[in-house]
Amino acid sequence: MDTRTKFVLDESEMPRQWYNIIPDLPSPPPPALHPATLEPVGPEDLAPLFPAELIAQEVTTERYVDIPEEVLEVYRLWRPSPLFRARRLEKALGTPARIYYKYEGVSPVGSHKPNTAVPQAFYNAREGVRRLTTETGAGQWGSSLAFACAQFGLECEVWQVRASYDQKPYRRLMIETFGATVHPSPSPLTASGRKILEAAPDSPGSLGIAISEAVEVAAGDPQTRYALGSVLNHVLLHQTIIGEEALRQFELAGDTPDLIVGCTGGGSNFGGLVFPFLREKLAGRINPVIRAVEPAACPSLTRGKYTYDYGDTAGLTPLMKMHTLGHDFVPDPIHAGGLRYHGMSPLVSHIYELGLIEAVAKPQSECFAAGVQFARAEGIVPAPEPTHAIAACIEEALRCKETGEEKVILTAVCGHAHLDLPAYGRYLAGEMEDLELTSERIEAALATLPEHAR
Amino acid sequence: MDTRTKFVLDESEMPRQWYNIIPDLPSPPPPALHPATLEPVGPEDLAPLFPAELIAQEVTTERYVDIPEEVLEVYRLWRPSPLFRARRLEKALGTPARIYYKYEGVSPVGSHKPNTAVPQAFYNAREGVRRLTTETGAGQWGSSLAFACAQFGLECEVWQVRASYDQKPYRRLMIETFGATVHPSPSPLTASGRKILEAAPDSPGSLGIAISEAVEVAAGDPQTRYALGSVLNHVLLHQTIIGEEALRQFELAGDTPDLIVGCTGGGSNFGGLVFPFLREKLAGRINPVIRAVEPAACPSLTRGKYTYDYGDTAGLTPLMKMHTLGHDFVPDPIHAGGLRYHGMSPLVSHIYELGLIEAVAKPQSECFAAGVQFARAEGIVPAPEPTHAIAACIEEALRCKETGEEKVILTAVCGHAHLDLPAYGRYLAGEMEDLELTSERIEAALATLPEHAR
Incomplete structure (x- = not known):
């Protein structure tokens, strides 16, 4: 010692390699399902949201990824x-x-968030994506993605939970300093946001709502993809x-x-x-x-x-x-x-x-x-x-x-x-x-x- | 390259050594003067404010200090x-x-401030000092000294320029998290502060005023010394x-x-x-x-x-x-x-x-x-x-x-x-x-x- x-x-x-634990587990995790068909989602279902390399990594059976x-x-x-x-x-x-x-x-x-923000921005940039959207709560993830996008010349738009946007301006300012744009969520910029705002104009927002907004915008623009800071x-x-x-x-x-x-x-x-x-x-x-x-x-x-x-x-x-x-x-x-x-x-x-x-x-x-x-x-x-x-x-x-x-x-x-x-x-x-x-x-x-x- | x-x-x-440039200069800097006698200050003049080792370092002619x-x-x-x-x-x-x-x-x-906060806290603690006072503006120095005092078990009292105390609470909160006490300056706790407050009850304060307060408190208590974050x-x-x-x-x-x-x-x-x-x-x-x-x-x-x-x-x-x-x-x-x-x-x-x-x-x-x-x-x-x-x-x-x-x-x-x-x-x-x-x-x-x- x-x-x-x-x-x-x-x-x-x-x-020089990330480790994928899935092949070492006694059984693989159950697949994600398409919400309409309840069939396992395939790469084509995810393509509007993520670049091909990240979709491949999502389902890879290799133990190590360079x-x-x-x-x-x-x-x-x-x-x-x-x-x-x-x-x-x-x-x-x-x-x-x-x-x-x-x-x-x-x-x-x-924080640890740039460990994934950097490769996500890199793969998107390499595949010709122009803009990334994402959600953020207090702002750790949003500032990490803004930093990473600045490194690879990508535009970055962040939907931040309104309660944090109003009460915790420091991380929003960091995101903006890195050159990204921040919208308070729910926002009138998306159908998901407008629906919430109609029912509750003063909604403080939530991560779930902000994800909906960022996903909606990415899905609607072929030059835009979405980035998630955890879970996947x-x-x-x-x-x-x-x-x-x-x-x-x-x-x-x-x-x-x-x-x-x-x-x-x-x-x-x-x-x-x-x-x-x-x-x-x-x-x-x-x-x-x-x-x-x-x-x-x-x-x-x-x-x-x-x-x-x-x-x-x-x-x-x-x-x-x-x-x-x-x-x-x-x-x-x-x-x-x-x-x-x-x-x-x-x-x-x-x-x-x-x-x-x-x-x-x-x-x-x-x-x-x-x-x-x-x-x-x-x-x-x-x-x-x-x-x-x-x-x-x-x-x-x-x-x-x-x-x-x-x-x-x-x-x-x-x-x-x-x-x-x-x-x-x-x-x-x-x-x-x-x-x-x-x-x-x-x-x-x-x-x-x-x-x-x- | x-x-x-x-x-x-x-x-x-x-x-493993700090470098003292004075012996390498073509001439030494002029000495500090006692404000009443205009004679060069001696170690005894500084003893109420600083521990002996720091006074020795202030005037040392050695090129290196361990x-x-x-x-x-x-x-x-x-x-x-x-x-x-x-x-x-x-x-x-x-x-x-x-x-x-x-x-x-x-x-x-x-920031770089802990580079001196740590040795200052150490020498004071080694010489039996119980408490350090200091001033801070936005709070970089105050948080550094609070951190250093926590490392060596010293109490720490910080006079923070009132404008920053009110408008920039984050560093004050960091100082308090490290266990130190923060007073807005000018404060009613010192003669210097009271004098300013009588003339201007809404004074936003200044570094010069906060120094006066911290120095006054240290000079008035044999178990307390003062710490300065720059200049000396x-x-x-x-x-x-x-x-x-x-x-x-x-x-x-x-x-x-x-x-x-x-x-x-x-x-x-x-x-x-x-x-x-x-x-x-x-x-x-x-x-x-x-x-x-x-x-x-x-x-x-x-x-x-x-x-x-x-x-x-x-x-x-x-x-x-x-x-x-x-x-x-x-x-x-x-x-x-x-x-x-x-x-x-x-x-x-x-x-x-x-x-x-x-x-x-x-x-x-x-x-x-x-x-x-x-x-x-x-x-x-x-x-x-x-x-x-x-x-x-x-x-x-x-x-x-x-x-x-x-x-x-x-x-x-x-x-x-x-x-x-x-x-x-x-x-x-x-x-x-x-x-x-x-x-x-x-x-x-x-x-x-x-x-x-x-």
Whole structure:
């Protein structure tokens, strides 16, 4: 075991391939279905939305996909990202556990999202696409795609959930600084948006609505495609560079994780971190427990239903088999905007069903308490999303303090909180409350599932 | 010349000493004077404000000062920082020049300030100090000191210029997340603050007033000391790790700078970047032109007077010989808050008088235009302060385009703009104007210089 705090790979050691876990699973995940025919969707169904290379990656059975040199070149702006041993946090907790965290806040926008935004922009540009559309909540994904589009000369239009557009202007301004356009959603620019606005002119919007708008615009223009920041197989594929680097860094550290903890919203940070370790586990080389941590306010894995549902509110996307709270579910306005999605990546959902991972849910005040403790010890203020994983790490480390167990824990701090500081302000002022999510509310939301899929 | 874009040092190659340029200069800078006796200040005069080790560093004649292991350990959270070749910006400009930038935005608070906050907190803690006080404008320095104090278990109290306290809450929230206390300045907690508030209850405050308050509190409590984020010799000393790393990284790149450009407010980023290169120049090993870039709204080097002046508004600090606009000068509210100081580091001022560096001033709209161009090309949104240096780089690179000269340009991007995005928003909305600073206003401010010093 190494005595260092930071484990850094040389650029020459950066992984040159993404890892596709599907061929290593005992069974493949169920296919996405066409919403009209209920037949598995084919490449031709997805062609209006995605470039051919990403459609191919979505269904590939190859275990590894080469990362193009043009993508590696942009990755090198911030990658390889560091793996830290959280020695100060361990000391503050008085735990015999060894806590490691992979830190993705070093990217230009401060999160893991550019890992997929960059290849998505690249493949679209290579196939002659002129413009990308997307949705964003608080703005992590929108700013990542705007950054990536600027790198490859693509236009970028972002539909941002109106509540965030109005209340959290910083990320919108970052998107605009990178040269992209932002529309508050619901917008009068799309049929989906107009329909919502007619019924509710003051609608605060939701990710599901914003997806509908971005998809509609992309589907209606042959020179425009759509980009999604989580959920889909190819997105998780691109994020596996996190776990591949972390595996090499654990070799440097001379250590092996007993527990891997990741926060889950759509599942891309979680999948990106854990899939390479899960490959090693399935091959019998290591045996870590793998635990997903979701917000108690949006508990798709722990309280949702595993069934076919739409990815968006208007029902424009294919039906995906996933853990879902129903595509009409609107979570309470917790600060971890990136975890407020009604569904869970079909691939993560499938792996959960296979019993390969555990899941727990955490209320946000526990998460912010963990975030403050982490910030004071480690010097990095974590984004609200990874505080969920940090809370679970601290819980386990304190358990080890009781038992004396020298457990090795790994997590990912998938972003910093520079643009989420008002949430910390509310926590520090004692103004944060944990609203209970009743079973009645979940049941009501699940009743909106497409009838043929229930 | 290397074809890479990013030049990274291994942790083992991180400098273990800071560089003190004073013994290498043809003459030492004039001493600071006691405001009452006008005699050079001695260590006993500074003891109420600073720990013994920092006082010793302020006047040391040693060329190198060892960096303590405890400081190196915290530095390793983000150091060595990367040196980038700005290939995308070069391409966008169509210039034959080669542009490099040292990027300090990778620190936990997103700027170069922790380079000195960490050793200052360390030496105070080692000498038994319980609490540090300081001032901050927009909050870069306050958040850096709060971070450093959390690392060494010190209490931290920050007086923040009221205008920023009210209008820019993000950095205040970061300071509080790290466990420090923030007071809007002027505050009723000090005699200096009360005096201002009596005359002007709605005073928006200034850095000079906030310094007076923090100094007053430190001087009045034997367990409390004061910390300054720029201007002083020991602060510039700590920042030389930037230039020392950059020198080694230029060796990796197999290149040599012809021009080094840094933004100047109090002078710590500039001194930190250029002093190690100036050492090499004075020794005849390289021959770069070195250029300071200051804001046209606060042009202490290009339009100020080289004379003895106070560092603060109330006249509590020693008199320092420096380029100054007068300690009562209140610059227009430009967005580069870190460059809004009436004076310039005595050491940088002295080196300017010796003719070893050049200085130019830039209006902020030119700087933001440069910042936007840099962000879209390089993917990093630079803080308003370094956009001044970037504007000067672009100006030179376009000159090279005319002449065909393959000039090698180095600058420092001393921070990112995550917490300064509203300023970019104003620029993009066309709402930014460059107010002219009249000679009359400068003359009026200079008339407030202490009479014996004029």
